[in-house]
Every structure is written in C-alpha cells, then in structure tokens.
Amino acid sequence: MSIDMSQFHQVFFEECFEGLEAMESGLLSLDIGDIDSEVINTIFRAAHSIKGGSGTFGFTVVAEYTHIMETLLDEMRDGRRQVTKPAVDVLLGSVDCLREMLTSIQNEQDVNAASVATHQAALEMELKGTTGESAHAAPVSTHGSAPTTPVAVEAEPEEEDTADEEQGWKIAFCPYLNLLKTGNDPVRLFRELNELGQLTTNVNIQDIPTFAELDPEECNISWELKLVGDITEKAIREIFSWVEDDCALELSPLAKPKKVKKPKPAPTPTPAVEIASAPAHPAEAAPKKAAAPVESDPSKNAPKASSSIRVDTDKIDTLINMVGEVVITQSMLGLIGENFTMDKVGQLKRGLAQLERHTRDLQQSVMNIRMLPISFVFSRFPRLVHDISTQLHKKITLKLVGENTEVDKAVVELINDPLVHLIRNSLDHGIEMPADRVAAGKPEMGTIELKAYHRGGHIVIEIVDDGRGMDKSKLLAKAIEKGLIDESAIMTDKQILELIFMPGFSTAEKLTDISGRGVGMDVVRRNIQSLGGNIDIISELGKGSTIAIHLPLTLAILDGQSVAVGDETYIVPLVSIIESINITEKMLNKVAGKGETFKLRSEYLPIIRMREIFNVKSGEATKSNEGVIVVVEGQGALCGFLVDELLGQQQVVIKSLEANYRRVEGVSGATILGDGSVALILDVPGLVRLSVR
Amino acid sequence: MSQENKTPAALDAAAQNNTEATITIQYLSFVLGKEEYGVDILRVQEIRSWEPVSRVPNVPPYEKGVVNLRGAIVPIIDLRERFSLSKVEYTPLTVVVVLQTGSGNHTRIMGVVVDSVSDVISVDKLEIQGAPDFGTKVSNEFINGLVSVNERMVMLLDVDKLLTLESIDLNES
Numbered sequence: 001m002s003i004d005m006s007q008f009h010q011v012f013f014e015e016c017f018e019g020l021e022a023m024e025s026g027l028l029s030l031d032i033g034d035i036d037s038e039v040i041n042t043i044f045r046a047a048h049s050i051k052g053g054s055g056t057f058g059f060t061v062v063a064e065y066t067h068i069m070e071t072l073l074d075e076m077r078d079g080r081r082q083v084t085k086p087a088v089d090v091l092l093g094s095v096d097c098l099r100e101m102l103t104s105i106q107n108e109q110d111v112n113a114a115s116v117a118t119h120q121a122a123l124e125m126e127l128k129g130t131t132g133e134s135a136h137a138a139p140v141s142t143h144g145s146a147p148t149t150p151v152a153v154e155a156e157p158e159e160e161d162t163a164d165e166e167q168g169w170k171i172a173f174c175p176y177l178n179l180l181k182t183g184n185d186p187v188r189l190f191r192e193l194n195e196l197g198q199l200t201t202n203v204n205i206q207d208i209p210t211f212a213e214l215d216p217e218e219c220n221i222s223w224e225l226k227l228v229g230d231i232t233e234k235a236i237r238e239i240f241s242w243v244e245d246d247c248a249l250e251l252s253p254l255a256k257p258k259k260v261k262k263p264k265p266a267p268t269p270t271p272a273v274e275i276a277s278a279p280a281h282p283a284e285a286a287p288k289k290a291a292a293p294v295e296s297d298p299s300k301n302a303p304k305a306s307s308s309i310r311v312d313t314d315k316i317d318t319l320i321n322m323v324g325e326v327v328i329t330q331s332m333l334g335l336i337g338e339n340f341t342m343d344k345v346g347q348l349k350r351g352l353a354q355l356e357r358h359t360r361d362l363q364q365s366v367m368n369i370r371m372l373p374i375s376f377v378f379s380r381f382p383r384l385v386h387d388i389s390t391q392l393h394k395k396i397t398l399k400l401v402g403e404n405t406e407v408d409k410a411v412v413e414l415i416n417d418p419l420v421h422l423i424r425n426s427l428d429h430g431i432e433m434p435a436d437r438v439a440a441g442k443p444e445m446g447t448i449e450l451k452a453y454h455r456g457g458h459i460v461i462e463i464v465d466d467g468r469g470m471d472k473s474k475l476l477a478k479a480i481e482k483g484l485i486d487e488s489a490i491m492t493d494k495q496i497l498e499l500i501f502m503p504g505f506s507t508a509e510k511l512t513d514i515s516g517r518g519v520g521m522d523v524v525r526r527n528i529q530s531l532g533g534n535i536d537i538i539s540e541l542g543k544g545s546t547i548a549i550h551l552p553l554t555l556a557i558l559d560g561q562s563v564a565v566g567d568e569t570y571i572v573p574l575v576s577i578i579e580s581i582n583i584t585e586k587m588l589n590k591v592a593g594k595g596e597t598f599k600l601r602s603e604y605l606p607i608i609r610m611r612e613i614f615n616v617k618s619g620e621a622t623k624s625n626e627g628v629i630v631v632v633e634g635q636g637a638l639c640g641f642l643v644d645e646l647l648g649q650q651q652v653v654i655k656s657l658e659a660n661y662r663r664v665e666g667v668s669g670a671t672i673l674g675d676g677s678v679a680l681i682l683d684v685p686g687l688v689r690l691s692v693r
Numbered sequence: 694m695s696q697e698n699k700t701p702a703a704l705d706a707a708a709q710n711n712t713e714a715t716i717t718i719q720y721l722s723f724v725l726g727k728e729e730y731g732v733d734i735l736r737v738q739e740i741r742s743w744e745p746v747s748r749v750p751n752v753p754p755y756e757k758g759v760v761n762l763r764g765a766i767v768p769i770i771d772l773r774e775r776f777s778l779s780k781v782e783y784t785p786l787t788v789v790v791v792l793q794t795g796s797g798n799h800t801r802i803m804g805v806v807v808d809s810v811s812d813v814i815s816v817d818k819l820e821i822q823g824a825p826d827f828g829t830k831v832s833n834e835f836i837n838g839l840v841s842v843n844e845r846m847v848m849l850l851d852v853d854k855l856l857t858l859e860s861i862d863l864n865e866s
Contacts, residue, residue, distance in 0.1 A: 568748060615751060660765060661766065661803075664750070667750070672761045676761055677761065678759050678761050
C-alpha cells in the first residue's frame, strides 16, 4: 500500500481512547443482576471499532486482544453468558491493559508483552470458564464463522497441525451478494492468504446472471481455495475476520492432520501466537521485550503525545464571524487612511474603537477554544472510586456535579494528579467502614461529591465527603509532636486544619496502599499554587470534610504588575503580591554583613535586590535607601523584591520562553508589552528559592 | 566528503537526487569580520535588521536576549561572541538571520546576529571539503565543511548544532 497510514494514527488513537473511556464508563454503570442490554451494546460497539481500527492500521496485537474481549462481550450481549462481577472486573482490567498497549504503540515503544499476556490469560480463563463445551469442541470444529472458534483455538495449548504429506487447508469462500458493498475486496484477502502459503484459487462463476440482470456491485462468484503450508486455522480466520458476516466460509484441512502437542511452537506468521504462548513461557517472553520498561510509567509517556483538542463547531463559527468583522473594520480603516483629511478624524476614532472591540471579542473567542469541560478530568474518578472502595471494603458513591463547567485545557491536564490524591484521601481516611457509619447513625453508603462551578473569574472544585471529618485536637497534638508548631501557639480552627498542608505532616496513623505514597498534602498545595490557585479546607468532626480548590480560569493570561529594574521591565504576577512599600533607610538591616532584611510591621523579611540577582547594569544604580519593595509570597514564605519603580498593572498574555529558547531560572515566561517589546515574567517561588541558595 | 554531517534537509535533497552526478545545494553566505560563513538556505526563515532585544538574566553573554517576532518569543545569539571573535558595535547595517531547526512538531526558531549578509551561493556537493581539524584552539564543531567560491573560502555551518548548543550549556551549568 502506498498510502501513508501514519497520518491517520493520531485520529485512530484518539478514537480508541474515547472508545476505551466509553467502555469503562459503560462497565462501571453496569448493574449486576439487572443488565441494560443497551449498555452492553455500547461497550461491544466500542470494542468492535477499536478492533476494526487496529486491524486496519496493522496493530495486530491490539486487534487480537480486542477480539477476545469482543467475543466475551458478544456472548454477554446475546445472553449466552451471565454478566458477573468478576467478569466485569476482568473486562475493566483489560480496558486498562488495552490503554497501556495503545499508549506504548502511540509512543512507538514495545508493547509490554508480559502484562498483556497476563490480562489475556485472565480474559481467556473467563471466556473458557462458562462456555467450556464450545472451547473444547472448537479445535476440530470446521463449521461456521462463530467468533468463539478462533479464540478457543488460541486458548488451548499450542497445537500444530502436521500432516503426512501436504499440509494446508481447503477453503470454501462463498461471499454474499453484498460483500463488495461493504468495501471488502476478495482480491486483497487472497493476496494476504498468499503471504501465508502457496495459494491456488478456483473460481466458481456458475451463479453469474445474464448480462442484463447483472449488478456490478453484487458479488456473484464464489471461490474454492487451496492453501498449502504450515498454517494455523486461526491465521486464516484472522484474514477472513473482516468478511465473516458477509460470506459463508468453510475451512477443512487438506490432509487429515495428526494433532501433535508441541511444547515450543515453530515460528508462525501471526504475532498473536507469540503472545498467546506467553503465559506458558513468561520467562521467555520477558527477555524478548527486555528493551521495553516492564512497568509503564505514565508520567514518562505523557510528554511525547502531541496534544490536540476537539472544538465545538459552534465555537469555530463564532471565531470565523469575529475574524470577518475584524477584516471589515480593517478595510474600513484602510479606506479612511487612503485619502485622509482632518475632517475624517471622527470616523477614524469610531473605526479604531470598533477595531478594539472586535479584537477583544476575538481574543475571548480564541481563549474559549482552549476551554474544555471539566468532565475530562471527572470522568476518570468513578473508576477510581469503584476500584478503591472495593479494595477497602467500603461502600461509597461518587456524585459528580457541574461536569460541564469549562476550564482551560492546561488546567485540565494539571489538576488531575492533585485531585486523585485528594479523592484517595477522602476514600481512605474520610469515609468510615460501613459498620462504623451505621454505628454513627449515618447511612451505610458513604458519599463523595465532586463539584465544579465558576465563581468570579475563578473555577472552584470542591470535594465533599460525609465521612468522619478531621479531629482538630488530634491534628494539633500531632503537629506539636512533630515539632511543626510550638506548644503555646494559639491557632484558629482554620489554621489548625491548614496544618495538614505542612511538609512532613501526615494524619494517617498507618500508611496504607492507598494513601501515604509519599505525595503529601503539601505537594498537592504546591501543585495547585503553581497553577495560580489556592486550596481551602473545612471540616467538622463526625460530619465530613470539604476541600475547595480555587483556580484561575485560564493559564494563558495573568494579571501582572510591571516593575522597572534599571532600563528593564519585569512582570510580577499580581496574585503573589501582598503589598508594595517605599523603603526608608530605617527599615533595612544587614544580616551577617551580607543578607539584608527589612522590618515590615513586626516581621523581618529577607530582601532580594532584583538588580543584583538579575545582574542589571543599565540605568542609575539605586541607592540602598531608594526604590520600592514589593512584598511577595512564594512557597509559603514572605519575601521582599527590591525594584526601582512600579510601572502599572495590566493583563498580560503568557508566552513560553521555552518554545524557542530554554528555561531561565527565576523567570516563568515572557510576554509582549504594548510597545511590542518583550518583558519577562518573574517566577516568584523560583526566585525565593534562588535567593535562599 | 563529510556526508554524515549534512543537515537533514541536505540529506533529503541528496536522497532525491542521488541518481544525478552533481547535486547543488544553495547556501546563504554572510560575513563576520573578514570571515565568510554559509548556512543552508532552506533553514533561513527571514532576514531582519537588528533591533534592541530584551535582555535575559543569567545566561551566557553571547545570548543577547529575546525579541518579539510576530507573537513568538525568539532568542537572539551573537555569532561573533559565540565564535569568540572581537565584538563590534551594532549598526543599522547589522543583520539578524532567523534560522529554524528541528523537524516535525518541534521546530524552533532563533536569530543570529551577523555583520552583513553577502550572497546566495550554489555549491556542488562534491566541491565541499571536510572541515580541517584545527586542534583544540579553534572549535570546528559547528562547521560542516569548507567550500571555495570565487577564490573566497566559505565555512558552511551546521544549523542544528549551532542552535542546540545552548541546551548543552544548560546541562553543564
């Protein structure tokens, strides 16, 4: 094929991941005992299209694997198989496995064969478990195109057909009339068969009608094929798997084969056989794929994936409208400018005002494109809650509210990990065991509510649980015990609750598998602060806790304070500024002759002289008693930046410095000022760290 | 012939034309002091006049700063300083050549300051000589080869090496 399929890969992977998500949510919503056949159908369809797609793109491993899932689902769909909890769990596991496989393929890494093999074995066990008879009957069965057959062959130990003389198969292939209409070309099938072994075809044209009745889109011929070679039935069926619903297919061995069990199969053309044999020889399979990391590390996989975004056509239409308006205004202004006379000033001003309005609208619409519903993040949590609550033997329902709240794409990507941590915490520490809940007079079923809503230019995400809440006296005791606070400290309730965000503080009495993985609440808070947000906590003992995260709507724009250092202009993010003060000589103190502090009311704060730390030589050097101190908060510590002058506050569009350049310490990005020049945006926590060193 | 040092674009060209006897590659040549250098013309995005940059703190002195190139933040590198040549004052004739590097989704653009742009030269690939080893005194790591045009020697620069070097600096520091 001369078509470069790789150009469609991105779309294929996106569709697969969407399909997997659909399967996952479908599986989770399955109510054992009262099965909604529509849900099963949805899951089946998703599996089917993944299989189809991966077959087309030549990802045989995925296609093979999905085929087994599909078979299982097919039996469930037809009611031949009970939907049981273990079966659903196995399917959920295989959804994960598929996702892993697809990610590896997408990143052009080797598929982790060992893990695939384990999942595949589990699937096959499940498949074999209930439909035992068909599985045993299958290897010799030659009839029909029941999808169970090829799978059952695979589930058996490796069996090779060896014949005395000629090995091979006789294939009777009678396509139905509509075969061609479904886009299948028999010639292609034959070509593939020919790759397996020596193929002889025999065409049967007796059914062809007279020319007058002939419909060129109908397939009126059938074939008798002879395929010579050491080929498994499965390999042949695999080729016909695309047309199995559109033809009558009969396979029979050429010579009566003797069934011989071979402990080590000879290399066969399909890679699937290698996979299927893997459970029997896990030790063999592993070194073969030694190059691939055994544990796939999702964080390592993430950056490679080129990101794309799906946008509502509505949004694009609005955008096109806006651009149209801008173009019209521009041509109007052009006309005015061509023959400009002073009496046109009014017109010009009106035009400029219009242009400004359109530009602003345009900016807003473009920003809107980056907005995604938060359901992209939320949709992963039902699964998490399902898995963990099963593991902990707790009964918990998750309620999602406001899934359609839109947030910036970057926020969506970065908020996931902190949220996972917080929800794990709620599951593990928040919600009590069912018995304890009943004893406390609460419903047995615990509830975690995940809410998202907009409030005043921010998005608020709340995690509300009705669990045991936090014991303030316990928190206080713990903090004193760990030496984090002084015994005599007088703290408000809020301050006590915020103790959990301190590094080195863990409320868990014992570390469990679920929490206590070394990612503390301090990391959660730091992550959220790095997104320009903050996190609040409200908790009532015995009634539950609420954790609220406030995040800016977008990361592409920030409110900044521009400051002058020498001739240079820098932007300080407004969120980190506490206040700005003119310094007087009296406020400054040298510490050990080197560091400097200044007294702000009752506190001594360290000073960072921007001129020194950024090595600014231009402009007049400020004397020690001139300039402005901008008091900022970074990483929970206060600090003063000494700058020459405050310039003004403005919204700035954040541009990446790394796109064409590189990371620079103390700088988080750059922006373009009104005059077209570039100003750097200060990375406040980074600078605080830099000054400490 | 130092074929393995060719830029990807040049290799592509080579692949397309490998049946022909002569392969011509076009280079944009520019001057630094008395030396003449050439870069693969397919890597040149545009040529601009020097304009003041915004300094970036705490980077090597040859990284002059960043400018706004139609909304993208683009770093500017002084090639004289990069090659440890004597510094000169920037004049209105000082030129910034905007080069691009990388492939696929990861292209980066960067401006290099040169004294002036002189010519577009067509070079027969067979005429390119490998860069001589100057020992440790002069680094020839960016030099792809030498070519003689009208009795002048032109050093052909490897754009990718030239533009990725600062990330190595970053790792070292």
